[in-house]
Amino acid sequence: MKRRDFLASAGAGVAASAAVAMPAIAQSAPEVKWRCTSSFPKSLDTIYGAAELMSKTVAEATDGKFQIQVFAAGEIVPGLQALDATQNKTVEMCHTASYYYVGKDPTFAFGSAFPFGLNARQINAWFYHGGGLELLNEFYKKYGVYMLPGGNTGGQMGGWFRKEIKTTQDLQGLKMRIAGIAGQILAKLGVVPQQLAGGDIYPALEKGTIDAAEWVGPYDDEKLGLQKVAQYYYYPGWWEGCASLTFFYNQEKWNELPKNYQAILRSAAAQANGDMLANYDTKNPAAVQRLVKAGAQLRRFPNEMMDASYKAAQELYEEIGAKNPDFKKVHDHAKAFRNEEYLWWQIVEYTYDDYMVRARTRG
Structure with a gap:
């Protein structure tokens, strides 16, 4: 084969290969535009900012193919109607606090906090490795939504x-x-x-x-x-x-996403979750x-x-x-997990923190 014929043949092969590959890439990274309504005003940069960080992370991870526009409370619906808007597909997702919706069912409390419950590290342990997320999403399925943790305030004032x-x-x-x-x-x-x-x-x-x-x-x-x-x-x-913030996704919209987009949303939510807690831990000491x-x-x-x-x-x-029965099932599970956690906490975490607080006081 002559060199000129070989190059022409090779070029045609590359072009054919690209023609096959390009549609597959396009299919794996479709253009998706979502709206996320927040339960919080923009002035609360720590909480509202978590949804913005999530949106920015998703866009960067998909080269702008997956865009999520965040709206403050009142711009689409009032803050306490964020879940309803997600359920009825007014928006695809929301950033809120699960316990705002105990009027629907008191079991919603456990996605955020329950009195005398878990601290911030403990609730994340319960969510991610203690079976909490699976248990909660089994419950949330009844309301047509899927949930991921979306931030944490840490311990709160009274x-x-x-x-x-x-x-x-x-x-x-x-x-x-x-x-x-x-x-x-x-x-x-x-x-x-x-x-x-x-x-x-x-x-x-x-x-x-x-x-x-x-x-x-x-x-x-x-x-x-x-x-x-x-x-x-x-x-x-x-x-x-602690108070865990919540990303709720309309279950049908979540299911429509490619698996890689679902994975990106999980990663972006986890980043927002950790970032918010670090943000509060940094800013609260000077503020008080x-x-x-x-x-x-x-x-x-x-x-x-x-x-x-x-x-x-x-x-x-x-x-x-x-x-x-839903409430009892989740409460019994979370309570047992909390009790085990505090068994460990009293050995190391509490004793170390107690000593350091006293050492600081002594100067």
């Missing part, structure tokens, strides 16, 4: 109060913004729980529509300006040893110092109130579990 809480009796008739099952527990102690989106807390406290409110912790609370409308800042937020300098009065909840709350929580879990 919130802002317009008056001191010295005994459990001081809770009688107190109107408090508090989400999820915690509101039902505090109701047993005389509190009148109110569920408000983050952006509605400040005006409600300012007008006296509510007497107290919990949100997240120092960094976000400072952004919301809650120190300007309530003086006493309580801890710990026993209802949220600023709040105290601005006049916030730090107070620890009285042990008597903590004990009464713990007792009320266990009673509520028994009551709900007796009527709701």
Whole structure:
């Protein structure tokens, strides 16, 4: 064969090969455009920012083929309707907190936090390696959604109060913004729980529509300006040893995605999950110092109130579990995991942290 004929033949072969390969590549990386509605305002950069990080990661991993546009609360639907919008395909996905939807079923609490439950590291261990995600997604399937963890605030504060809480009796008739099952527990102690989106807390406290409110912790609370409308800042937020944020995906839309896109979403969600916790752990120490300098009065909840709350929580879990097999199944699983975790925690994690806190105090 002459050299010229060989080159022509080889070129035709490469062209033919490309003609076969290109459609296969195109099919494996289709153009996909999704919308994600957030339950949070853009001003809360730690929480809202997790959805933006997820979107950016997905776009970069797919060379822009998979685009997810994030919308703040109220731009498409109100913050507390994010799950509904995902279920009915108004959007393909949302970034929210699972426990906002305990009105649908109290089992939704476990995707975010349950009072006297897991801390941030423990809930991630339960999700990723303890069977928690499989158990929860079995439940969420009934609502037509698939879930991945989408951030974590770490341990939370107990919130802002317009008056001191010295005994459990001081809770009688107190109107408090508090989400999820915690509101039902505090109701047993005389509190009148109110569920408000983050952006509605400040005006409600300012007008006296509510007497107290919990949100997240120092960094976000400072952004919301809650120190300007309530003086006493309580801890710990026993209802949220952590709060896991949630990515919900419409189940049909999730199933339509190529497997590699599903894998990219899992990776992007995991990145957002870890990044949010690191972000809060970095920003909260300086924020709490600023709040105290601005006049916030730090107070620890009285042990008597903590004990009464713990007792009320266990009673509520028994009551709900007796009527709701899904709740009982998930609660029993998470509770057993928590107890095993704290067996380990008391040996090393707690003793190390306790020593370092004391060492810091001694200077």
